[in-house]
Amino acid sequence: MATADTLAPTTRRPNSRIVEWATTTDHKKIGVLYLVSSVAFFFVAGAMALLMRAELAVSGQQVLDDSTYNQLFTMHGTVMMFFFVVPFAIGLANYFVPLHIGAADVVFPRLNALTYWLYVLGAATVFAGFLTSDGAAAFGWTAYPPLSRETYSPGLGGDLWIVGLASSGIGTTLGAVNLIATIFGMRAPGMTMFRMPIFCWNILVTSALLLFAFPVLTAALAALFVDRNFGGHFFAPGSGGSAILWQHLFWFLGHPEVYIAILPFFGVVTEIIPVFSGKPLFGYRGFVLATLLIGSYSFSVWAHHMFTTGAVSNPFFAATSMLIAVPTGIKFFNWIGTMWGGRLRFRTPMLFCMGFMLMFLIGGITGIFLASPPIDFAAHDTYYVVGHMHYVLFGGSVFAVFASIYYWFPKLSGRMMSEGLGKVHFWLMLAGMNLTFFPMHQLGLRGMQRRIPDYAPSTGFGDLNLLSTIGSGVLALSLLVFAANMWRSLRRGAPAGDDPWKGYTLEWATGSPPPPHNFHRLPPVRSERPVFDERVRAAAPRESSDG
Amino acid sequence: MAEELRFFVRIGLFCGGAAAVYALVSHDVVGTILLGFVPAAIALFVAPAARRLHEPARRDTDRVGAKGAPGGFLGRFVGFSEPDQPATLEIEEEPLAHSSMWPLAGAVAGLLVSAGLLFGAWFWAPGAALGAVAAWRWLHQLDG
Numbered sequence: 001m002a003t004a005d006t007l008a009p010t011t012r013r014p015n016s017r018i019v020e021w022a023t024t025t026d027h028k029k030i031g032v033l034y035l036v037s038s039v040a041f042f043f044v045a046g047a048m049a050l051l052m053r054a055e056l057a058v059s060g061q062q063v064l065d066d067s068t069y070n071q072l073f074t075m076h077g078t079v080m081m082f083f084f085v086v087p088f089a090i091g092l093a094n095y096f097v098p099l100h101i102g103a104a105d106v107v108f109p110r111l112n113a114l115t116y117w118l119y120v121l122g123a124a125t126v127f128a129g130f131l132t133s134d135g136a137a138a139f140g141w142t143a144y145p146p147l148s149r150e151t152y153s154p155g156l157g158g159d160l161w162i163v164g165l166a167s168s169g170i171g172t173t174l175g176a177v178n179l180i181a182t183i184f185g186m187r188a189p190g191m192t193m194f195r196m197p198i199f200c201w202n203i204l205v206t207s208a209l210l211l212f213a214f215p216v217l218t219a220a221l222a223a224l225f226v227d228r229n230f231g232g233h234f235f236a237p238g239s240g241g242s243a244i245l246w247q248h249l250f251w252f253l254g255h256p257e258v259y260i261a262i263l264p265f266f267g268v269v270t271e272i273i274p275v276f277s278g279k280p281l282f283g284y285r286g287f288v289l290a291t292l293l294i295g296s297y298s299f300s301v302w303a304h305h306m307f308t309t310g311a312v313s314n315p316f317f318a319a320t321s322m323l324i325a326v327p328t329g330i331k332f333f334n335w336i337g338t339m340w341g342g343r344l345r346f347r348t349p350m351l352f353c354m355g356f357m358l359m360f361l362i363g364g365i366t367g368i369f370l371a372s373p374p375i376d377f378a379a380h381d382t383y384y385v386v387g388h389m390h391y392v393l394f395g396g397s398v399f400a401v402f403a404s405i406y407y408w409f410p411k412l413s414g415r416m417m418s419e420g421l422g423k424v425h426f427w428l429m430l431a432g433m434n435l436t437f438f439p440m441h442q443l444g445l446r447g448m449q450r451r452i453p454d455y456a457p458s459t460g461f462g463d464l465n466l467l468s469t470i471g472s473g474v475l476a477l478s479l480l481v482f483a484a485n486m487w488r489s490l491r492r493g494a495p496a497g498d499d500p501w502k503g504y505t506l507e508w509a510t511g512s513p514p515p516p517h518n519f520h521r522l523p524p525v526r527s528e529r530p531v532f533d534e535r536v537r538a539a540a541p542r543e544s545s546d547g
Numbered sequence: 548m549a550e551e552l553r554f555f556v557r558i559g560l561f562c563g564g565a566a567a568v569y570a571l572v573s574h575d576v577v578g579t580i581l582l583g584f585v586p587a588a589i590a591l592f593v594a595p596a597a598r599r600l601h602e603p604a605r606r607d608t609d610r611v612g613a614k615g616a617p618g619g620f621l622g623r624f625v626g627f628s629e630p631d632q633p634a635t636l637e638i639e640e641e642p643l644a645h646s647s648m649w650p651l652a653g654a655v656a657g658l659l660v661s662a663g664l665l666f667g668a669w670f671w672a673p674g675a676a677l678g679a680v681a682a683w684r685w686l687h688q689l690d691g
Binding site: 020022023024025026104105109110111113114116117118121122125156159160163166167170171184192193194204208211212216225229244245248249252292293295296297299300302303311312313315316320516517 | 550554555557558561562565568569572573575577578581582584585588589643644645646647648649650651653654655657658661662664685688
């Protein structure tokens with residue numbers, strides 16, 4: 001297996017750049033492919049959101065017809081959840097887990113390449129629905145039957161959605177196996193489990209969630225495909241099937257999916273905050289325990305999406321959904337404890353981490369409200385849920401995505417990004433995000449349902465919708481600033497050096513970008529911050545001689 | 548028990564306990580089965596993994612661990628750091644994997660086969676053929 005997979009000689013034929021990237025098995029290049037692809041999908045899904053916000057800015061239908069609107073919100077949710085947030089985290093894991101644990105590559109390099117291609121071709125298959133006569137899938141990213149059955153959603157778009165998602169899901173599951181095996185099998189001497197960077201722990205738990213949750217969705221997708229194309233009745237209540245069964249199977253992935261989408265970014269933030277606080281992480285073991293608890297709890301909360309069905313035990317799932325706030329609170333406590341009394345440097349990555357903490361906190365608190373069945377009955381399927389979800393996934397994951405880009409861009413490219421443009425990007429995004437998503441809570445409480453392309457003027461939804469649309473424009477502007485920063489930095493960014501931030505973990509002990517084998521030498525690993533330890537050790541004799 | 552196994556055992560015990568409580572309070576078959584799936588899957592993982600962890604490579608790493616702290620069980624590095632010796636670990640560069648077109652070919656084959664379920668033999672037949680070639684060549688590369 002692993003050893004045979006990696007022991008071939010390194011000699012590479014001079015290929016063209018495209019062929020070189022298409023055939024690469026280098027974890028760093030595959031990581032970059034994941035990162036670039038997922039950010040590209042983010043921009044596409046963001047453009048879809050802008051179209052929807054333009055439609056909702058004022059009452060009446062001006063921009064989109066009903067069918068196109070349905071396709072856009074379906075594809076927006078699908079792309080953001082399955083083709084942006086999670087693959088971006090996998091891209092980071094691909095690039096940085098081997099570096100963090102002091103390894104030269106992942107255990108299965110070719111399998112790693114296969115997972116990327118399954119992901120990107122799966123996404124292309126889902127997008128291909130737009131080319132069919134009936135358009136892309138239009139039944140929402142949750143694909144509830146009977147709406148997603150052939151009776152109400154005929155046409156190829158839905159089938160391509162199923163096939164593409166299953167393909168991508170299989171790739172993701174294989175990728176999880178690879179990451180778990182890499183973390184367990186390829187840690188450098190001295191790198192015990194409890195000396196691993198927190199990012200690796202979070203990737204490990206995320207991979208376990210992927211490993212156990214995605215196959216359930218893949219099976220459900222196969223059943224839905226059979227229902228649609230081969231006369232199956234898995235989800236047809238009239239023929240002995242159950243539409244509720246789909247909800248069970250979907251949310252058994254769908255809720256861990258939220259933690260799959262956030263846990264890696266907890267890891268990112270936990271790597272960045274200590275570095276910019278000038279202190280070690282406060283409560284390393286508590287942090288690991290909290291991550292394990294969140295991972296475990298995430299399997300026992302899925303049915304809070306099904307409170308209104310009456311088919312599940314509401315008290316049980318309300319209790320587990322509220323309890324999951326406890327380990328999340330531990331993490332907040334640790335982040336604050338890390339910053340407390342530290343020498344804080346408010347560089348762009350740190351700003352995005354602070355934004356992450358504030359926005360995710362709001363998303364988390366509104367989530368606690370929704371975990372209460374009486375409140376959920378009132379807010380279910382309203383814009384309140386949309387606002388909550390975007391505070392968690394945009395305010396949480398996306399802010400951390402940008403924190404990771406600003407933090408690790410120097411390692412990937414050898415160049416620094418502009419601090420000035422980075423700060424403009426941050427403040428515009430913070431303002432745009434709150435303008436866009438905060439009014440949604442109020443709209444939901446006033447009764448505006450989600451997934452509607454229009455509303456009557458008499459509802460009084462107009463002002464808040466207009467405000468939300470203006471906010472989405474500010475968000476789009478912030479992303480243009482980011483794109484300009486990226487473009488400028490790749491061409492003219494200042495040289496970064498090996499360790500521009502005075503980092504703690506092993507990726508800062510090698511070149512920027514790292515050599516093919518990642519390391520020429522490794523510092524001794526005696527804690528979760530070996531580079532910090534080495535720096536302290538190097539400074540100690542000088543200080544003593546000064547004294 | 549190795550920390551690698553404890554990691555999964557903890558998750559399995561938690562979900563197993565949650566399944567038992569849920570079964571008692573709800574009598575909901577589907578939810579109980581889903582909750583029970585996680586510990587069952589973990590049990591299926593842990594048993595072979597436990598055997599793997601006791602193979603010779605792991606025992607060698609443990610022996611290293613008697614002097615320093617053990618790393619991963621594949622033991623991919625030469626040399627190790629002693630806790631009381633500040634020397635850095637010199638890496639003997641390992642050969643990396645070849646670049647390979649077969650993962651891409653395999654993914655294209657998978658796409659064609661699955662599209663064949665919608666569009667017929669014009670897709671799945673070439674997809675299956677390409678998949679077979681990709682699998683064969685991939686295995687051949689592992690030998691090389």
